[in-house]
Amino acid sequence: METEMNLPIEELLAFFKALSDANRLKIIGLLATGPHTVEQLAASLNLGASTVSHHLSRLSEAGLVSARAEGYYSVYSLQTDQLEQMSRRLLKRENLARLAQNTDLEAYDRKVLHDFLTPDGRFKTIPAQEKKLLVLLRHIHQALEDNRQYTEKEINEFLKRYHDDFASLRRYMIDHKLMARENGLYWKI
Amino acid sequence: METEMNLPIEELLAFFKALSDANRLKIIGLLATGPHTVEQLAASLNLGASTVSHHLSRLSEAGLVSARAEGYYSVYSLQTDQLEQMSRRLLKRENLARLAQNTDLEAYDRKVLHDFLTPDGRFKTIPAQEKKLLVLLRHIHQALEDNRQYTEKEINEFLKRYHDDFASLRRYMIDHKLMARENGLYWKI
DNA sequence: ATATTAATTTGATGATAATCAAATTAATTA
DNA sequence: TAATTAATTTGATTATCATCAAATTAATAT
Known part of the structure; x- marks a missing residue:
């Protein structure tokens, strides 16, 4: 049972917005090498922990990362599924055409x-x-x-x-x- | 000769930024159904022509659309290659890890x-x-x-x-x- | 119980970018 | 040549968002 979801524009937009920031891309890069805590990421990126926390929550909303509590650490991991799903959807032209479905063609x-x-x-x-x-x-x-x-x-x-x-x-x-x-x-x- | 480019973070960022706007996604959707002029897009999206022109130039910089001059029209078309290339690159985990290459791991x-x-x-x-x-x-x-x-x-x-x-x-x-x-x-x- | 510590939330600030209107450019038609 | 038209560019305004510092929360350690 292949659930070939249709592609709501809001979801795609959240996906792209989540990835349209240099530091968030770097976070993705760091997480691609393994799980990290907030402060590890903050140190590597030379950013405040609150800023990194904010970035992680945006990535999390888009389903790109997930957190697991460990002591008082939050250990974040990359959700490769979501990345792969999205990129596979992007390949289908009919999905793209559907992006314009609510626009006023006439x-x-x-x-x-x-x-x-x-x-x-x-x-x-x-x-x-x-x-x-x-x-x-x-x-x-x-x-x-x-x-x-x-x-x-x-x-x-x-x-x-x-x-x-x-x-x-x-x-x-x-x-x-x-x-x-x-x-x-x-x-x- | 498969040129498996490495993936500079700037290029990826430009790609995602280009797609991180609702109206630009709609433009992609409209262009997926066929070429359009600026004023056609502007009418469909209920935006000013100057705004659409601005969006198109951003999409163009990211290589996602191309323009062909026809009379005093600019007819814009979707460049599906670029979309496909990028999504294929996203699937490769080693590319992702490279995103963090300039961050300060220690x-x-x-x-x-x-x-x-x-x-x-x-x-x-x-x-x-x-x-x-x-x-x-x-x-x-x-x-x-x-x-x-x-x-x-x-x-x-x-x-x-x-x-x-x-x-x-x-x-x-x-x-x-x-x-x-x-x-x-x-x-x- | 109290301290410490990591993470998150909140509020403020500055930078970036979307939008429009007006001016300009480039091409076409009268 | 002059008038029209589509597109682009420029400038100004507004909204969004990244960032930090400070306050708060939640968990651990003393």
């Missing part, structure tokens, strides 16, 4: 629409830039009825709701394979 | 010696704590001559230079396998 399109549409839904201008034009063409495209044959007159009326230059719009739609024409009839693709 | 010992030795090199007290006692015993140990047989009288003289309680020292040295005895003769191990 935000750009909405921005373009907002910039180019008047309040009543007509185009202020037909954008010269290909990328923005495409956003508007897709906007028209989704308004076309499925499985309907439009006469040329009908399609012109339809397109005129967006911009007076319906002829250009018609051509663009066909050029970009969002619409097809045959024998004077037009339909959505 | 600093703790020196601190203990400093705390327990008088200026003329004698022990103020014999430490009760095992760990510190061991440091002092090793200090004595390295002063013993190699391949020399000490009579009991000689070893007592030798140890008395460190502390009046030479009998305890003698016992500790033997208990900790730093010295051996047979037929009233002592030698360094």
Whole structure:
């Protein structure tokens, strides 16, 4: 039973933040040679014990080290599992794509629409830039009825709701394979 | 010809720092689905273009993304190589140990010696704590001559230079396998 | 019981870095 | 050539975080 966890962004972030400090990397290095107490680490790194304690707690939250009490010492050890798991996850591209799952993928399109549409839904201008034009063409495209044959007159009326230059719009739609024409009839693709 | 690079701490640190920000992780996620321009990313993340540009430059320095100029766009793509290389390196324990290579491994010992030795090199007290006692015993140990047989009288003289309680020292040295005895003769191990 | 000792926690300080707005650069279009 | 546009750079502001010192906690040793 392989539990192929999904990869929450918070966990990954905690992992990287834990390792994004030079002294914490050195601690990892020292622990890779064997368990150490706080004061041993503090002496080797020339840092205060409180500082090292703080670093260890951050590493601990990320699951990278663990502590075992021994007398009044805390003996810290490296958790190699966590390192290996994380690096293995990083290799999977589909995991990476999931990092963006809560971002707003259509935000750009909405921005373009907002910039180019008047309040009543007509185009202020037909954008010269290909990328923005495409956003508007897709906007028209989704308004076309499925499985309907439009006469040329009908399609012109339809397109005129967006911009007076319906002829250009018609051509663009066909050029970009969002619409097809045959024998004077037009339909959505 | 496999160039199994050693792993400079600066490079690792740059790598982790580059990935230790939530928005940069999201950028990685978005780029994992395909190339994007700065303004597309900015819209999706609801950030200013200048901020995204800044993030991209940090990712770029770490070799995680690359830009290709296209018109006045910069189209950024994910460099999966770098991600894979780094995660593979993380799996090697010997690489980790190397992270500590410039740290001061003997600093703790020196601190203990400093705390327990008088200026003329004698022990103020014999430490009760095992760990510190061991440091002092090793200090004595390295002063013993190699391949020399000490009579009991000689070893007592030798140890008395460190502390009046030479009998305890003698016992500790033997208990900790730093010295051996047979037929009233002592030698360094 | 009281001292000592290691670790942690708390509070304060300084350094680093994320963010935005404005200015600048570089490329394209009119 | 002038105007537009995307990207970058610069400067200022704010938030985060590493660090230390001092106080506290928990365990051991006298």
